[in-house]
Amino acid sequence: xxxxxxxxxAAGRLVTIDAVMQQVAEHKGCGTQGGSGKASCGxxxxxxxxxxxxxxxxxxxxxxxxxxxxxxARMHVAVAPACNIQCNYCxxxxxxxxxxxxxxxxxxxxxxxxxxxxLAVASTIPQMTVLGIAxxxxxxxxxAKTFKTFELISQTAPDIKLCLSTNGLALPDHVDTIxxxxxxxxxxxxxxxDPEVGAKIYPxxxxxxKRYTGVEAARLLTExxxxxxxxxxxxxxxxxxxxxxxxxxxDRHLVEVNRAVKSRGAFLHNIMPLISAPExxxxxxxxGQRGPTAQELKALQDDCEGExxxxxxxxxxxxxxxxxxxxxxxxxxxxxxxxxxEVDYDLEGRQAYQARVEEERVAKVAAKQEELATLAGAQSxxxxxxxVATKGSGLINEHFGHAKEFQVYELxxxxxxxxxxxxxxxxxxxxxxxxxxxxxxxxxxxxxxAVFVAKIxxxxxxxxxxxxxxxxxxxxxxFIEKSAIAWFKGYLGKVAAxxxxxxxxxxxxxxxxxxxxxx
Ligand code: CLF
Ligand code: SF4
Numbered sequence: 109x110x111x112x113x114x115x116x117x118a119a120g121r122l123v124t125i126d127a128v129m130q131q132v133a134e135h136k137g138c139g140t141q142g143g144s145g146k147a148s149c150g151x152x153x154x155x156x157x158x159x160x161x162x163x164x165x166x167x168x169x170x171x172x173x174x175x176x177x178x179x180x181a182r183m184h185v186a187v188a189p190a191c192n193i194q195c196n197y198c199x200x201x202x203x204x205x206x207x208x209x210x211x212x213x214x215x216x217x218x219x220x221x222x223x224x225x226x227l228a229v230a231s232t233i234p235q236m237t238v239l240g241i242a243x244x245x246x247x248x249x250x251x252a253k254t255f256k257t258f259e260l261i262s263q264t265a266p267d268i269k270l271c272l273s274t275n276g277l278a279l280p281d282h283v284d285t286i287x288x289x290x291x292x293x294x295x296x297x298x299x300x301x302d303p304e305v306g307a308k309i310y311p312x313x314x315x316x317x318k319r320y321t322g323v324e325a326a327r328l329l330t331e332x333x334x335x336x337x338x339x340x341x342x343x344x345x346x347x348x349x350x351x352x353x354x355x356x357x358x359d360r361h362l363v364e365v366n367r368a369v370k371s372r373g374a375f376l377h378n379i380m381p382l383i384s385a386p387e388x389x390x391x392x393x394x395x396g397q398r399g400p401t402a403q404e405l406k407a408l409q410d411d412c413e414g415e416x417x418x419x420x421x422x423x424x425x426x427x428x429x430x431x432x433x434x435x436x437x438x439x440x441x442x443x444x445x446x447x448x449x450e451v452d453y454d455l456e457g458r459q460a461y462q463a464r465v466e467e468e469r470v471a472k473v474a475a476k477q478e479e480l481a482t483l484a485g486a487q488s489x490x491x492x493x494x495x496v497a498t499k500g501s502g503l504i505n506e507h508f509g510h511a512k513e514f515q516v517y518e519l520x521x522x523x524x525x526x527x528x529x530x531x532x533x534x535x536x537x538x539x540x541x542x543x544x545x546x547x548x549x550x551x552x553x554x555x556x557x558a559v560f561v562a563k564i565x566x567x568x569x570x571x572x573x574x575x576x577x578x579x580x581x582x583x584x585x586x587f588i589e590k591s592a593i594a595w596f597k598g599y600l601g602k603v604a605a606x607x608x609x610x611x612x613x614x615x616x617x618x619x620x621x622x623x624x625x626x627x
Contacts, residue, residue: 162375165292165346168237168462169269170433172293172348172376174421174526175473177433178502179465182238182271183229183441185222186215186428187253191245192277193313193329195299196391197352197382200245215428216244219253221443223260227453228446229430230265233437234461236430238293240271243427248278251285258289267455269293273350277313277329279336287343294340295378296333297350300358301368303327308357311391334372341373348376348419353400353408354392355382366412377412378419381405381618402555402616406527420528423513432500434513434529472502475590480523483593488600490610491520494580495530495553496588497561504583504591508564509536514553517588519596524589531619535568548619550575555616557599560591576613 155163170177191200217225229236239261241247247254258270272286273295286294300306306326313325320328340347349369351362358365366377382399384392391397400408409418423433431437495514497506516528530552533545546568553559558578562585569579583591602608 162346165269169271169293170238171419171422172346174419175469177421178500179235179469180238181233181236181430181432182240183226183236183430184240184242184425184427185217185225185257186244187217187219187222187257188241188243188247188250189216189245190249191275192249192315193246193275194311196309196311197354197384199389201389215443217443219256219260222257223264225441225443225446226261226265226268227451228449229441230268230458231451231453233431234458235465237462238269238271240273242273246275246278247272248274248282251278251282255285255289258291262290265453267458271295273297276333276336277315280332280339283336283339283343286340287345291345293346293348295348295350296337297352298333298365298369299351299354300326300361301330301334301365302361303330305358305361306330309354334368337369337372337374347374348378349374350378350380352382353379353405355398355400355404357397359400359404359408362408363411366416370416374416376417376419378422379405379409379412380422380424383424399618402528402530402618405618420526423529468501472587472589475587476524476593479590479593483521483523483597486521486597486600488521490600490603491518493518493527493556493613494592494595495556495559496592497559498588502588503585504560504588505562505585507536508559508561508568508579510534511561514559515588516553516556517592519592524592524596530616546571550577551617552619553577553616555613557613558595560588560595
């Protein structure tokens, strides 16, 4: 076994990870808690009109800032197995579907194993800035394990933001503890504010040693969720609300949910599509309840967008996910592997790396603004979608055949706006293209006029063109938004010159239950 080491950021001193864990066990901390304990990234790119204290909380949180999600990673530790409610879209064999899509059972960790894993990941992935606890059950139905994990991590890795995701039933009882542990980001899954709607989603909740069912259960849940949200926002804790869009059950009702959470101070609303297939064994899967199409989801997100930000980049990740949103490196960090890993928790190195990321962000924003300025005065009411193959950093840097998802941008004379992503089956199967996968890719981006890639082969190019989607590879390894705006300018020019007739596209399918695993 390798000797696991970590580095005291202030002194650059190497210590063994076991010594760190021992110090933690003795409540001495690891000597890295000086100053604010937060990484300083030294840039205001993207702050807009956000107050500085909020910007500090969101600037490198990949879920709370769409812009940050191109650059920063998060990790989850699966320390919370139990749950106190039943959702009709959940099968307890899998992770909590409020923050995870069904498909894989996470490896359960003790708080001590979780803290060790965080150090291992932080040493390997310097842009990993957030630790979330999101299951596999409900973190607040497992408060001792959840808060012990937060305590250990705040002592050993003080620059990492702490994040929690809950169904909200137990939330009012834990708000003070959440504040005490400096958990600055809390997600509550709120699917309804009307108990009649709730009774169609939740067969039961378990509270105060009693099982409640039907409308009574849903009423108890909604009251406690909204009270918990108010208590958190009163304390200045940033809250995100997740809602699962279930067509015919709560889809139109989510506009009312949006109003209710906005009025109680939620910072962000994340409306996610129901993932439901018979093989998941959930009530909704077995009764054939469908999820929304891509355009149904977008229309609801657009309806809810007002003063409140809508999150559109959620990947419904696993309770043990590791990496950028959209990638999953959890297989690199199994308990067995982290016990064997060299750990070098270098706080200064992490801060230096993140400072470089901020420089990239500034360059990206400047390039976008420069390109946008060239569109000033353009008159057109054309709005269209384009898909982009990217590995991150805001660049068009993925081959068509290697893409496991495409990011989708809406283009108009106002610029390029991120509006979602589409998971797909891998087209390239080690040297040959899979025709079936290509059809699923086309279905997933069927509402897009073009797809931007770093490289693409002749066969898929021809099939995409046949489906009316233009493959665009001349902006390989360039910034996404700048390139998309430049292409859109050309598109408008062709329409104005009569070389092209703008035709709206149809709808697209949301891939059910696709699993992204480390390559
Ligand atoms: Fe995790 Fe959730 Fe924190 Fe993010 S995930 S606990 S807020 S650190 Fe993010 Fe994943 Fe969507 Fe969750 S993309 S499922 S919203
Ligand atoms: Fe499943 Fe999460 Fe709902 Fe609990 S809160 S039943 S774990 S989806």
